[in-house]
Amino acid sequence: MLEEVILNVDEFEAIRLADLEGLYQEQAAEKMKVSRPTFGRIIDSAHKKVAEALVKGKALKIEGGEFEMAAMRKFKCYDCQHSWELPYGTGRSENCPSCKSGNIHSAQENRGYARGFGRGQGTCCRGTQQKQ
Numbered sequence: 001m002l003e004e005v006i007l008n009v010d011e012f013e014a015i016r017l018a019d020l021e022g023l024y025q026e027q028a029a030e031k032m033k034v035s036r037p038t039f040g041r042i043i044d045s046a047h048k049k050v051a052e053a054l055v056k057g058k059a060l061k062i063e064g065g066e067f068e069m070a071a072m073r074k075f076k077c078y079d080c081q082h083s084w085e086l087p088y089g090t091g092r093s094e095n096c097p098s099c100k101s102g103n104i105h106s107a108q109e110n111r112g113y114a115r116g117f118g119r120g121q122g123t124c125c126r127g128t129q130q131k132q
Contacts, residue, residue: 005053008064011046018043074107083107 007015010032017028029039053060072085077096084097095102 002057002059004059004061005049006064007046007049007060007062009062010042010064011049012062014039014043015046015050075104076107077101078103078105 013032014028017023017031018025021028023031025039025043026036028043029036032039032042034042050060052058072087074083074085075093076083077099079101080096080099082096082098084093086093093104096104
């Protein structure tokens with residue numbers, strides 16, 4: 001049994017936005033709907049926890065909050081501008097169903113942040129609530 005370091009969903013999202021997507025703190029804070037100083041505190045805490053897990057060989061556990069996953073993901077073809085939806089859990093399209101182009105991306109409306117993760121508020125970007 002490994003000791004655990006608990007990363008809340010706010011911290012996980014901050015790591016995703018800053019380190020994986022490469023957003024500046026101001027951009028990431030805007031997506032999370034928090035102030036830049038608040039985002040700075042969240043990402044600092046996340047970095048310390050991840051470092052502790054890596055350096056000390058601890059398990060990293062992600063938990064916290066109430067939230068709702070969207071039922072569908074939206075995609076857009078940048079060649080023909082066609083948009084379509086797929087249910088979560090079905091995989092990602094390789095090609096546009098209209099023109100067969102591979103130049104597809106998640107639609108901009110998929111790229112939000114569900115505020116309240118980790119704080120028990122649970123308000124998703126669509127304004128609904130559901131316990132998980």
